[in-house]
Amino acid sequence: MLFLRLLIDGIVNGCVLGTIALSFTLIYSTTRLFHVAHAGVFTLGAYLVWTFLGLGLPGPVAVVLGALCCMALGAATQQFLYTPLIERRASPLVVMIASLGLLAIIENAIAAIYTPNILLFPPWWGKDIVQLGSVPITYAQLLSLAMGLLAYVFLMGLARFTLLGKRIRAVASNAFLAEIRQLDPKRVTIWVYAIGSLLVCLPSSLIAAEFGLRPYSGLLYLLDASIAMIASGLGSFTGAFFLSILLAVLQNLSLMVLPGQWSIGVTFFLFVFLMLFRPYGLFAHAR
Amino acid sequence: MDFFLSYIILAEIYALLALSTNLLVGVTGIFSVSQAAVFGVGAYTCSILTTTADVPFGLAILAAAAVCVVVNVLVALPSLRVSGDYFVVTSFGIQFLCTAIFENWVGITGGSSGLTGIPAPEVFGFHTEEPTHFVLMSSAALAIACVCFHLALHSPFGRLLAAIRQDELAVAAAGQNVLRGKVNAAALAGAFNGVAGGLYGAFLSFIDPYSFDMQGSILLVSMVVVGGVRTMAGSIVGPLFLIGLPQLLAFIDIPSSVAGPVRQLTYGVLLVVFMMFRPGGLVGRRL
Amino acid sequence: MSYLNVDSISVKFGGLQALDRCSFSVEAGRITCLVGPNGAGKTTAFNVISGFLVPEGGTVSFRDRAISGLRPQEIVAIGLARTFQNLRMFVDLSVLDNILVALPRPFGNEPLSAIFRPFKTRAVERARVGQAEELLEQVGLGARTHDMVRDLSYGEQKLISIARVLATGADLLLLDEPSSGLDAEALDDTMVLLGKLQAAGKTLLVVEHNTRVVQRIADTVLFLHQGRLLAQGSPDEIVRDPHLTEIYFGGVL
Numbered sequence: 136m137l138f139l140r141l142l143i144d145g146i147v148n149g150c151v152l153g154t155i156a157l158s159f160t161l162i163y164s165t166t167r168l169f170h171v172a173h174a175g176v177f178t179l180g181a182y183l184v185w186t187f188l189g190l191g192l193p194g195p196v197a198v199v200l201g202a203l204c205c206m207a208l209g210a211a212t213q214q215f216l217y218t219p220l221i222e223r224r225a226s227p228l229v230v231m232i233a234s235l236g237l238l239a240i241i242e243n244a245i246a247a248i249y250t251p252n253i254l255l256f257p258p259w260w261g262k263d264i265v266q267l268g269s270v271p272i273t274y275a276q277l278l279s280l281a282m283g284l285l286a287y288v289f290l291m292g293l294a295r296f297t298l299l300g301k302r303i304r305a306v307a308s309n310a311f312l313a314e315i316r317q318l319d320p321k322r323v324t325i326w327v328y329a330i331g332s333l334l335v336c337l338p339s340s341l342i343a344a345e346f347g348l349r350p351y352s353g354l355l356y357l358l359d360a361s362i363a364m365i366a367s368g369l370g371s372f373t374g375a376f377f378l379s380i381l382l383a384v385l386q387n388l389s390l391m392v393l394p395g396q397w398s399i400g401v402t403f404f405l406f407v408f409l410m411l412f413r414p415y416g417l418f419a420h421a422r
Numbered sequence: 423m424d425f426f427l428s429y430i431i432l433a434e435i436y437a438l439l440a441l442s443t444n445l446l447v448g449v450t451g452i453f454s455v456s457q458a459a460v461f462g463v464g465a466y467t468c469s470i471l472t473t474t475a476d477v478p479f480g481l482a483i484l485a486a487a488a489v490c491v492v493v494n495v496l497v498a499l500p501s502l503r504v505s506g507d508y509f510v511v512t513s514f515g516i517q518f519l520c521t522a523i524f525e526n527w528v529g530i531t532g533g534s535s536g537l538t539g540i541p542a543p544e545v546f547g548f549h550t551e552e553p554t555h556f557v558l559m560s561s562a563a564l565a566i567a568c569v570c571f572h573l574a575l576h577s578p579f580g581r582l583l584a585a586i587r588q589d590e591l592a593v594a595a596a597g598q599n600v601l602r603g604k605v606n607a608a609a610l611a612g613a614f615n616g617v618a619g620g621l622y623g624a625f626l627s628f629i630d631p632y633s634f635d636m637q638g639s640i641l642l643v644s645m646v647v648v649g650g651v652r653t654m655a656g657s658i659v660g661p662l663f664l665i666g667l668p669q670l671l672a673f674i675d676i677p678s679s680v681a682g683p684v685r686q687l688t689y690g691v692l693l694v695v696f697m698m699f700r701p702g703g704l705v706g707r708r709l
Numbered sequence: 710m711s712y713l714n715v716d717s718i719s720v721k722f723g724g725l726q727a728l729d730r731c732s733f734s735v736e737a738g739r740i741t742c743l744v745g746p747n748g749a750g751k752t753t754a755f756n757v758i759s760g761f762l763v764p765e766g767g768t769v770s771f772r773d774r775a776i777s778g779l780r781p782q783e784i785v786a787i788g789l790a791r792t793f794q795n796l797r798m799f800v801d802l803s804v805l806d807n808i809l810v811a812l813p814r815p816f817g818n819e820p821l822s823a824i825f826r827p828f829k830t831r832a833v834e835r836a837r838v839g840q841a842e843e844l845l846e847q848v849g850l851g852a853r854t855h856d857m858v859r860d861l862s863y864g865e866q867k868l869i870s871i872a873r874v875l876a877t878g879a880d881l882l883l884l885d886e887p888s889s890g891l892d893a894e895a896l897d898d899t900m901v902l903l904g905k906l907q908a909a910g911k912t913l914l915v916v917e918h919n920t921r922v923v924q925r926i927a928d929t930v931l932f933l934h935q936g937r938l939l940a941q942g943s944p945d946e947i948v949r950d951p952h953l954t955e956i957y958f959g960g961v962l
Contacts, residue, residue, distance in 0.1 A: 597811060
């Protein structure tokens, strides 16, 4: 039945969105800067994977290479753009404008080099289908579910069990103190950008293979993901991930009553609702 | 001569937009990437009123300004109440939502094909279909806007906005209402955008969603960044430079299929370069 | 019926209990000093009282009116204002502008009046400039009104922060470490200023680390530790208590 189809599709899309949200939450909760250029890294990942596939590389290799390139771009952004600005005591507004500029550069470079048309590459994993009761699930959808869960487990494990994770949490709560305790916040932050950027290449490739991607699509996905992140209370991987799934399910179910182009409106109205009724206000975290 | 006048008229219309973006981003410190959307709301409102409802231009443009004020206030009220990053997400969301409305509400906006046949008004006996007459109207509008901007900037209101930019908590501790200040800034910006929209439609006699999309908002931020913030001169120099930029780019042999992305890429480069090396713009104060 | 009454407020930051059912009260017309080791919750208490932080439990009342849950600017309008430990000056504005922001009842504070009634705006501003200049004279900054705040010394900026709370017209002033970072001469000037404020009828609640300052200006001392009120008394009683000294200095000295 339609409801079940939309529900399952929603959960699958939610895992993809959730991976984006996880990668962005990692970066945002550590730096408190809204790294809009992340949408550019996201998009670039898919286009690079497509290029590598075009060069004849096998699927998984192309994805790994693409992810490594994204990782490099993310780390370079932090090292060569954000860090110099922050050292010059630039306001967060200045950093965000620079990030916006970088996003424009990446997106338009992609559009100029690859044409602004939609990118859709044939998935190498084939069109196999698995039956879940009466509902068919494609291989790609299973991959999406796996990716989402793996990303979640990976980041939770990173945060809780590794030294880097502990350092990330320390820097996230107080970069100044972390500096004094010689935890080298700069290096930690570069790792954060690296891991976040690497991670976001995966959902990007899946989306490009399943739905297609345009050079300018990244921002809309990032917006969705950041709404999930903010709604879950910022800095919670679990919240961001599961709220992404909830959001995607709601968006999908809304297709039963709204035409497709308006499903973004659903997320948007939920966000406005949230902002009006969320109990804490402007000064709740003042110390 | 006509070509030069067109350049001047467009620069003046964009100067109106630059003044409002300057007020929001430069003076108050609000990261707004939805100014093009509001510009579009103004353009569509005025143009629809003058074409389908035969409303006189003067009334239509005032109506457009009023609608834009309302839109900006409605958006600002919930989103500026909480921390800055909520507003960033909202601002992107508004921009996308408006573009979706412009493209999909075909009955009212003409969808992707846009609106044609927008009349240029007769003002005090001047037939403004002629650029030589239209430029008088646009110059007058800009002059009035400059006076308003100057009065606002050098009043207690301007001082309040400057204080909000520097330290919101201190403003609250001084007994002032930060939210009211920001909403007022958004309202004033809306008025400017509405007037600019009305003039734009009347001048080009044709509008479509693609002048009012995310790329348009990035262009506006670039104008303010390049010209410089918190000065009136910056809001005039920025548009003069950036409206002229496509002509400069025409000297480089760029295939027409990538002209658009290359132009947009240039804006991104300008944003990054200016934020890194000249945050005060050409003739502004340090952002 | 006490002037400022803090009743069982609790605040938790992550795993840290910053205020633990903290209660104390402040009498009108007195200078009360809030002391305690770092992390005792003094600035947190200020943030709660002045409306910048919502506590998990408890209430604050000022002149018998519950103020918990009011926004900071509303609390200022009722007559309670605070300074910040890290000053929070508007560095891009002039000294005069910093005070003008805090003076109540401005005209031309929103676009319609600023644009359509410029003459009245200027007239009202002229009067307020006069008031602001007087205030700056009172704190000793009369000569620096048109200078940019970023060009002033730390001590001078501290004086502006006091002038700013005075400008709000508040009767209860919460001063967060007014003496820290000042040299001996500026310190003396500040203590004289605080005395003058009390003589003019203001009530002061002062977070202070400097025991000399506390002994010289305080009528009452409140000793906070681990988020609660541990002891209360005259400056002599508190400063001379060996148990409190050990907590404060951690056994050293």
